[in-house]
Amino acid sequence: MSARRYVLAIDQGTTSTRCIVFDQQARPVGMAQREFAQHYPASGWVEHNAEDIWRDTLATARAAIEQSAVGIDAIAALGIANQRETTVVWERASGTPIHNAIVWQDRRTADECARLQRGGAEALVRARTGLLLDPYFSATKIAWILDHVSGARERADRGALAFGTIDSFLLWRLTGGKVHATDATNASRTLLFDIHRQQWDDELLRLFCIPRSLLPQVRDSSEIYGSTAPGLFDQPIPIGGMAGDQQAALFGQACFDPGSAKSTYGTGCFMLLNTGERAVASSNRLLTTVACRLNGRSSYALEGSIFVAGAAIRWLRDGLQHITHAAQSDAVAGSLRGNHGVYMVPAFVGLGAPHWRPDARGLICGLTLDVTGAHLVRAALEAVAYQTLDLYEAMARDGARRVHSIRVDGGMAANNWFCQFLADVIGAAVERPRELETTALGAAFLAGLATGVWPDLHAVAATWARSAQFEPRMPEGERTPLIDGWRMAVRRTLMQ
Numbered sequence: 001m002s003a004r005r006y007v008l009a010i011d012q013g014t015t016s017t018r019c020i021v022f023d024q025q026a027r028p029v030g031m032a033q034r035e036f037a038q039h040y041p042a043s044g045w046v047e048h049n050a051e052d053i054w055r056d057t058l059a060t061a062r063a064a065i066e067q068s069a070v071g072i073d074a075i076a077a078l079g080i081a082n083q084r085e086t087t088v089v090w091e092r093a094s095g096t097p098i099h100n101a102i103v104w105q106d107r108r109t110a111d112e113c114a115r116l117q118r119g120g121a122e123a124l125v126r127a128r129t130g131l132l133l134d135p136y137f138s139a140t141k142i143a144w145i146l147d148h149v150s151g152a153r154e155r156a157d158r159g160a161l162a163f164g165t166i167d168s169f170l171l172w173r174l175t176g177g178k179v180h181a182t183d184a185t186n187a188s189r190t191l192l193f194d195i196h197r198q199q200w201d202d203e204l205l206r207l208f209c210i211p212r213s214l215l216p217q218v219r220d221s222s223e224i225y226g227s228t229a230p231g232l233f234d235q236p237i238p239i240g241g242m243a244g245d246q247q248a249a250l251f252g253q254a255c256f257d258p259g260s261a262k263s264t265y266g267t268g269c270f271m272l273l274n275t276g277e278r279a280v281a282s283s284n285r286l287l288t289t290v291a292c293r294l295n296g297r298s299s300y301a302l303e304g305s306i307f308v309a310g311a312a313i314r315w316l317r318d319g320l321q322h323i324t325h326a327a328q329s330d331a332v333a334g335s336l337r338g339n340h341g342v343y344m345v346p347a348f349v350g351l352g353a354p355h356w357r358p359d360a361r362g363l364i365c366g367l368t369l370d371v372t373g374a375h376l377v378r379a380a381l382e383a384v385a386y387q388t389l390d391l392y393e394a395m396a397r398d399g400a401r402r403v404h405s406i407r408v409d410g411g412m413a414a415n416n417w418f419c420q421f422l423a424d425v426i427g428a429a430v431e432r433p434r435e436l437e438t439t440a441l442g443a444a445f446l447a448g449l450a451t452g453v454w455p456d457l458h459a460v461a462a463t464w465a466r467s468a469q470f471e472p473r474m475p476e477g478e479r480t481p482l483i484d485g486w487r488m489a490v491r492r493t494l495m496q
Helices: 050-068 110-118 122-129 139-148 152-157 166-174 202-208 245-252 310-318 328-334 373-397 416-426 438-451 457-461 476-494
Strands: 006-012 016-022 028-035 075-082 087-091 161-165 181-183 217-219 222-227 238-244 261-265 269-276 287-294 297-306 343-345 363-365 405-409 429-433 466-470
Touching: 006 050, 006 166, 006 438, 016 050, 016 438, 028 050, 050 166, 075 166, 075 245, 075 438, 087 139, 087 152, 087 166, 110 122, 110 139, 122 202, 139 152, 139 202, 152 161, 161 166, 166 181, 166 222, 166 238, 181 238, 222 438, 238 245, 238 438, 245 261, 245 269, 245 287, 245 297, 245 438, 261 373, 261 438, 269 287, 269 373, 297 373, 310 373, 328 373, 328 416, 343 373, 343 476, 363 476, 373 416, 373 476, 405 416, 416 429, 416 466, 416 476, 438 457
Parallel strands: 006 075, 075 238, 181 217, 261 405, 405 429
Antiparallel strands: 006 016, 016 028, 087 161, 222 238, 261 269, 269 297, 287 297, 343 363, 429 466
């Protein structure tokens, strides 16, 4: 074990940035978090100010270390988990972004993706990347910035600009511009990375008109990338791990064996099933993605992405003001004897897997005069469970082994009513870990493995502990009509 016994994890998410200091038992000893502004310049467009993200990352990292009171000498390394696909292009000379970051939720390039689909490009994209042609991913966002910021394409062609997902941008800033790199999990979300050959693909770069000079070096998820620049902290901290947030959560849930699965409920919902060293090609419009790369060897996962989960609860809180804080949703949903036939399809920014309909928009159906705000709250929670079922069944159709339990994390995993309803709907046990901040924990594990805080995966897995387990208990005669109602609501949404 390392003499330095703590790891700092940066968890840069879609709506907030948090930093957590973990000890060797994977327990948090210091944490700080800040929410930041969301920008919506047009319908379906979502942007972040990358300078806000950098400012909050540095501030929360310093605050977490201070709160932990362990001292900078005890920090062995830091790891980064990040919102994936969100795209930043910056000047190499100054490190200044040339445009707001375009967020993974953004749909502005839907027409371009449709054009490429009509041209027959999706087969190539699917075969090389395991992904679909969708504005969710980074490539068309990069091209949009190059084509809409004055002089950007010319500057990119002569090597003056750099692209990165948020991990790469933070790494650049943390190292004072010395390191331009990403890890294989984040690279696998760009539409530009061949997940089988583990390298950037020239044919895809030509397809999306993106110069190779923009791209970061692709490295393992757990290795020493460099150290923080002088002046950021009291002394340099090695940067020992990076992964996209969902892969970090899979790692933080210790889902190391093929057949193990986790589902993270944050702004969206992301279910990942570990398929080991085999990249399973989906016939049901799921994604094949890199789960992790250690010592040059990649493991893979099937992934289902739901664009709106906790965001629907936030909409009920902030937009409709049916609740004053998200935690109320547990008691509100539990106060009702049933859903009263009310369904919400939260396609506020389109539908993700297995439909992949960026043009879909939200729908609430089954309204009668005696429906209350409580029914809408329950419908929002139910919708997340039903969408998880859609992913669960799609994975089974792809030949994945039907899992007997799913490990859950993220903010909604603290909701007992939701966890029980989820178990009832999917017909499998739902395991909630002791530490719900598994995304940050995964980043910490990756960094700690690179620096000897944990010697191997067995030591990491030994820290995982369950706080609650929810077993399915709903009678089939009640479950089936609920699911039938959901599927009717989805069909109505797709017909809009």
